[in-house]
Amino acid sequence: MSLRGTIERINGSLVVARFEAEPRIGDLVEVGKLGLMGEIVRLSGEEAFIQCYEATSGLKPGEPVIDTGKPLVAELGPGIMGTILDGVERSETKLWELTGPFITRGARILPLDRSKRWGFEPTVKQGDKVTGGDILGTVQETESFQHRILLPPGVEGTIEQISRGSFTVEEPIGTLKTATGPVELRLMHTWPVRRPRPFKERLPLSIPLVTGQRVIDTFFPVAKGGTASIPGGFGTGKTVMLQQISKWADADVIILIGCGERGNEMADVVAHFPELTDPRSGRRLIERTVIVANVSNMPVSAREASIYLGITLGEYYRDMGYDVAVMADSTSRWAEALRDISGRLEEIPAESGYPAYLSDRIAEIYERAGRVVTLGSGQRVGSLTLLGAVSPPGGDFSEPVTTHTLRYVGTFWALDQELAFRRHFPAINWLRSFSKYLEVASQWWSKYERNWDQVRAVALGLLEEAAEIEETARIIGEKALPDEQRLILLVAEMLREGFLVQSAFHEVDKFCEPEKQAALLKIIVDFYSLAEPLIRHGIPIEKVRELDIVPELMRLKEREGIKPIEEARIEMKRQIERLAKEYEVAPR
Amino acid sequence: MRLEEAGLVYKTTTEIKGPLLFVEGVRDVAYDEVVRITTPSGEEVLGTVLDVSRDWAMIQVFGETSGMDLNVGVRFTGEALRIPVSDELIGRVFSGSFRPLDGMPRPLSTDMRDVHGGVINPAARDVPSEFIQTGISAIDGMNSLVRGQKLPIFSESGLPHNQLAAQIARQATIPGKEEEFAIVFAAMGIKNEEAEFFREEFEKTGALNKAVMILNLADDPPIERIVTPRIAQTIAEYLAFDLDMHVLTIMTDMTNYAEALRSISIAREEIPTRKGYPGYLYSDLATIYERAGRIVGKKGSVTLMPILTMPGGDITHPVPDLTGYITEGQIILQRELALRGIYPPINVLPSLSRLMKDGIGEKTTRKDHADVSNQLYMAYAEGTRARGLVRIVGLVGLSERERTWLEFADQFEKRFVNQGPYENRTIEQTLNIAWDLLALLPEEDLIRVREAYIKEFHPRYRRAE
Numbered sequence A: 001m002s003l004r005g006t007i008e009r010i011n012g013s014l015v016v017a018r019f020e021a022e023p024r025i026g027d028l029v030e031v032g033k034l035g036l037m038g039e040i041v042r043l044s045g046e047e048a049f050i051q052c053y054e055a056t057s058g059l060k061p062g063e064p065v066i067d068t069g070k071p072l073v074a075e076l077g078p079g080i081m082g083t084i085l086d087g088v089e090r091s092e093t094k095l096w097e098l099t100g101p102f103i104t105r106g107a108r109i110l111p112l113d114r115s116k117r118w119g120f121e122p123t124v125k126q127g128d129k130v131t132g133g134d135i136l137g138t139v140q141e142t143e144s145f146q147h148r149i150l151l152p153p154g155v156e157g158t159i160e161q162i163s164r165g166s167f168t169v170e171e172p173i174g175t176l177k178t179a180t181g182p183v184e185l186r187l188m189h190t191w192p193v194r195r196p197r198p199f200k201e202r203l204p205l206s207i208p209l210v211t212g213q214r215v216i217d218t219f220f221p222v223a224k225g226g227t228a229s230i231p232g233g234f235g236t237g238k239t240v241m242l243q244q245i246s247k248w249a250d251a252d253v254i255i256l257i258g259c260g261e262r263g264n265e266m267a268d269v270v271a272h273f274p275e276l277t278d279p280r281s282g283r284r285l286i287e288r289t290v291i292v293a294n295v296s297n298m299p300v301s302a303r304e305a306s307i308y309l310g311i312t313l314g315e316y317y318r319d320m321g322y323d324v325a326v327m328a329d330s331t332s333r334w335a336e337a338l339r340d341i342s343g344r345l346e347e348i349p350a351e352s353g354y355p356a357y358l359s360d361r362i363a364e365i366y367e368r369a370g371r372v373v374t375l376g377s378g379q380r381v382g383s384l385t386l387l388g389a390v391s392p393p394g395g396d397f398s399e400p401v402t403t404h405t406l407r408y409v410g411t412f413w414a415l416d417q418e419l420a421f422r423r424h425f426p427a428i429n430w431l432r433s434f435s436k437y438l439e440v441a442s443q444w445w446s447k448y449e450r451n452w453d454q455v456r457a458v459a460l461g462l463l464e465e466a467a468e469i470e471e472t473a474r475i476i477g478e479k480a481l482p483d484e485q486r487l488i489l490l491v492a493e494m495l496r497e498g499f500l501v502q503s504a505f506h507e508v509d510k511f512c513e514p515e516k517q518a519a520l521l522k523i524i525v526d527f528y529s530l531a532e533p534l535i536r537h538g539i540p541i542e543k544v545r546e547l548d549i550v551p552e553l554m555r556l557k558e559r560e561g562i563k564p565i566e567e568a569r570i571e572m573k574r575q576i577e578r579l580a581k582e583y584e585v586a587p588r
Numbered sequence B: 001m002r003l004e005e006a007g008l009v010y011k012t013t014t015e016i017k018g019p020l021l022f023v024e025g026v027r028d029v030a031y032d033e034v035v036r037i038t039t040p041s042g043e044e045v046l047g048t049v050l051d052v053s054r055d056w057a058m059i060q061v062f063g064e065t066s067g068m069d070l071n072v073g074v075r076f077t078g079e080a081l082r083i084p085v086s087d088e089l090i091g092r093v094f095s096g097s098f099r100p101l102d103g104m105p106r107p108l109s110t111d112m113r114d115v116h117g118g119v120i121n122p123a124a125r126d127v128p129s130e131f132i133q134t135g136i137s138a139i140d141g142m143n144s145l146v147r148g149q150k151l152p153i154f155s156e157s158g159l160p161h162n163q164l165a166a167q168i169a170r171q172a173t174i175p176g177k178e179e180e181f182a183i184v185f186a187a188m189g190i191k192n193e194e195a196e197f198f199r200e201e202f203e204k205t206g207a208l209n210k211a212v213m214i215l216n217l218a219d220d221p222p223i224e225r226i227v228t229p230r231i232a233q234t235i236a237e238y239l240a241f242d243l244d245m246h247v248l249t250i251m252t253d254m255t256n257y258a259e260a261l262r263s264i265s266i267a268r269e270e271i272p273t274r275k276g277y278p279g280y281l282y283s284d285l286a287t288i289y290e291r292a293g294r295i296v297g298k299k300g301s302v303t304l305m306p307i308l309t310m311p312g313g314d315i316t317h318p319v320p321d322l323t324g325y326i327t328e329g330q331i332i333l334q335r336e337l338a339l340r341g342i343y344p345p346i347n348v349l350p351s352l353s354r355l356m357k358d359g360i361g362e363k364t365t366r367k368d369h370a371d372v373s374n375q376l377y378m379a380y381a382e383g384t385r386a387r388g389l390v391r392i393v394g395l396v397g398l399s400e401r402e403r404t405w406l407e408f409a410d411q412f413e414k415r416f417v418n419q420g421p422y423e424n425r426t427i428e429q430t431l432n433i434a435w436d437l438l439a440l441l442p443e444e445d446l447i448r449v450r451e452a453y454i455k456e457f458h459p460r461y462r463r464a465e
């Protein structure tokens, strides 16, 4: 069913139209002679308000509008993995081939390639009863990625026929007998991006997402199926962190949404991911990654849609039983797009011009994360972890997007400009950040370090204490502090430089395996327990600081594996004992 | 701009409000099309359609509206704002809306380009990675610029940002390749003498005949500033991606641009966000800044250096803030350093070049470059912290270590950051100065430098060789 209408008014990305009959909110429309993509966002009397996903220059009142009668959907099926898509799922690589290096308007590209054939291997057979979410078979989409073909949610019946072979996404692979008649089965189906994909049941979160980034895994972990937010002013390291996680996290699928950010950052991912391999599986990283790139100078409304597209893709892979991590960089640009459209609709603004429903929208987005039992028979489990960058104006965390996000996320990585200025990266402030998944992490970590909870708590405690001591030091000078406190400052420095600082660009340190994380943290904490009695017995702090082992402990992170840590432990004990002997103190 | 001779002239303006004109009874008008308005005195002013309905249009006027009355003649041209491009633009000087200012005729070309440009497809972008040597240590050593990057200078009035930009324009080269940059210079609301300074600078170095200047000065119509940077970027894109040139676009002052945008927004009664600026300031700035870059398969590049003055020196002000969120780093000038006689007064701590990592290293600069830079940052941060402490506890209150940091910070500013406006240091020289400074610190404090590099580049070991 398609409705015809005409343009009444154009105001930036907002187009007002009148239709011959009443259209529906959320319907996808083709606007003007160029057939630009748009979506109906509001109805008022005779008028339909359309947010247009492409630049509207040159449109005139009186030009035609066609309501397609369908909402904005994602096409789901083989052919997405490893690609770079715009906010409405057009392949940017294909756009480039079609229209050159500059994006032109009105280009029609169907998300999934209609001519490409995929080898389909059924896993159900004639006579099987299947319900929505069941796996019908598999397609080896890339060398290492197995695409599981799902029966779309809401369909059920008996397999009448199903064939193995080579199919395009549109060709029938079989038929299903349903209560309302036969239904053809295909490799692809569609799903409205704004509607969460259903699942059977939410599961408690029980496994951390291991990212290889120490400050995250050890101090502020996120669970598989959990949510995290990373707010920070410009240049504090949001993008680099999300890229690090995309590269090294132990997820099966990564969806990286560049929402209103830089074109070069997207190009960087496209250029570098194919060269990188997953340290665990040896798979090329690009084979598990989908990039949604709606950069800052692309139309604002498609930016708003891009987040929903990315999450919908994520849910689809989750439903196959995969662990998916979706990164949204930056949710602030999405919120601004929301504000822009709301402003043009002349809605009453709440804080900072954002619509009153901002908070609800943020909540809805983060609600789509989770670890679930998927639809379909059996107990297939998948997860979608959602990580969102927030770009607060002026780096001020009291603004609406940051504060509302904070209410809905499980982990909060607060970036700190001061740390960034001294090139302490990741610039995650250990006093302002939090994770609600510590219990989950604790269990998991106990296999690497029996006393993980305790070691972590001691380390964090020392860092907190050091922050307080520094306050005093700012007034009276470090020199005037008692040596016990100066030791805490020293150990805090060792924790910062030797553990928290982790360069994304260091060939070894860019990824730190859990075993090494645990060993590194332990050895620095142990250094404190060995040195502390010496100080108590009056050995001057300078003597402790001068120990050769001190810089060595700060360099262990750069050394491959944990053997150097074991060696350093022996050396550390030796040096401490020697110092104790020098002062005739019996070490503990 | 092409003069469209035909077309109806409407005399149905019903309201003039600040830079906006409301015209009724119009037909067949397109969103964003160019409008020509004839004032009572016979002058012609440009405008574009901001909002259009079946029978009325709202127009933003790029010239002065004061002096206009409701009898102005309004003619819709049916075209987007386009300029003719050809290699003959090189060496020319234009007004902020592309009127020739150099006494030469209007440029002609059959190749007309929409000043809004297109969006470079992210998939077609080539990651900028060619190191540009500016000869300025604080930039080359710690905030390296690469071809196709957008790196703004955040400054304050009275600071030598113009000198710095001119020095960069003068000295920028790719080591080993003696190609020069073509310069596109866009002025928005700056004083005549500042524009003159750039012109003379370009003239002195012979850059003028490889430059295009688009000048909207302080006494030119403010709203014209909306188009000025777009014209500049349209020319830059053409030179880079059609004529294979390496272009450096300098835009100053982006704060004046943003104020022009704000005045339109206020006249439209849009809901303001911070400091009266519209919510779309970020996206709007992005449509200018993101036109810099490289494209796969094209030889040329557009490197962008916008200059902006931070009102009240406030980096959280919307214009520097949103710029920083779009550009690939920022160079920050600081009054305090200038007062201490440091030129260029670059405060490296909040400065950043995000694309540095792709441009430096063994193949292009030197393998210790990244580590040295990181170490300088850390040491200087410690030094400035110690400096703050001195104010409270005095020099005697500092520990030995803190005193070393402090000494480092002083020397760093004097010997590394500070240099002459005509001093052109090679990257090798810059890194060697850096090592001389790092040698002031105990070796075990050089924790950010790989041990192998210490052994290879530290003056202590170099001398021993």
Ligand SMILES: Nc1ncnc2c1ncn2[C@@H]1O[C@H](COP(=O)(O)OP(=O)(O)OP(=O)(O)O)[C@@H](O)[C@H]1O
Pocket: A232, A233, A234, A235, A236, A237, A238, A239, A240, A241, A261, A391, A425, A426, A427, A502, A503, A504, A505, B324, B325, B326, B352, B353, B354, B355
């Ligand atoms: N883990 C890291 N290791 C090394 N360098 C880092 C790290 N994180 C950030 N950086 C440095 O900081 C710079 C800025 O980081 P990034 O681009 O991630 O900031 P951002 O918070 O995304 O900023 P914006 O909001 O402007 O996009 C990087 O270009 C890099 O130089």
Ligand SMILES: [Mg+2]
Pocket: A238, A239, A240, A261, A329
């Ligand atoms: Mg970023």
